Amino acid sequence: MQPPPETTLALAQPNDIPFIEAMVCAAYTKYIPRIGKPPGPMTADYHQLLETQEVWVLRLGNTILGSIVLNSAPDHNALSINNLVVDPAAQGKGYGRVLMAQAEAVARERGCTALKLFTNVHMFENVGMYTRMGFTELERRLDGGYERVFFQRELV
8 A cells, every 4th residue: 555645654763753752642542541551652762763673654744644663573574563653633544554554565675474563452442453454363461561462464
């Protein structure tokens, strides 16, 4: 899936971090009561992520609509999606699928055969969404102090 013509996808820059953090806060705050603490993406160090992983942003003009954090999995046959977030005001317009298509393109470029990701078990909307996107649930376990659901989707 190509980004809509009015949008652009690019690697995030340091000056994008405050906007990414604000978007993550806006998108994930609703999960705090369910989880009992801030979700992992709200506590992430995005300055460090910018240096150690690939952080992509989807923009409409100067506005960041969404972001995706990618990292090569330890087995190098899969690309890990460590966070995918769309600004709540832009949700439901296909921007998440555009970001997911970027992850798939990066994975194929690197010769990966699968995408991996996880979400919190209490974020049941995400569990359903990833299943609808063709991801298969691999396991549920406690990880980093969170109850997580791990998924994988083979690239064909």
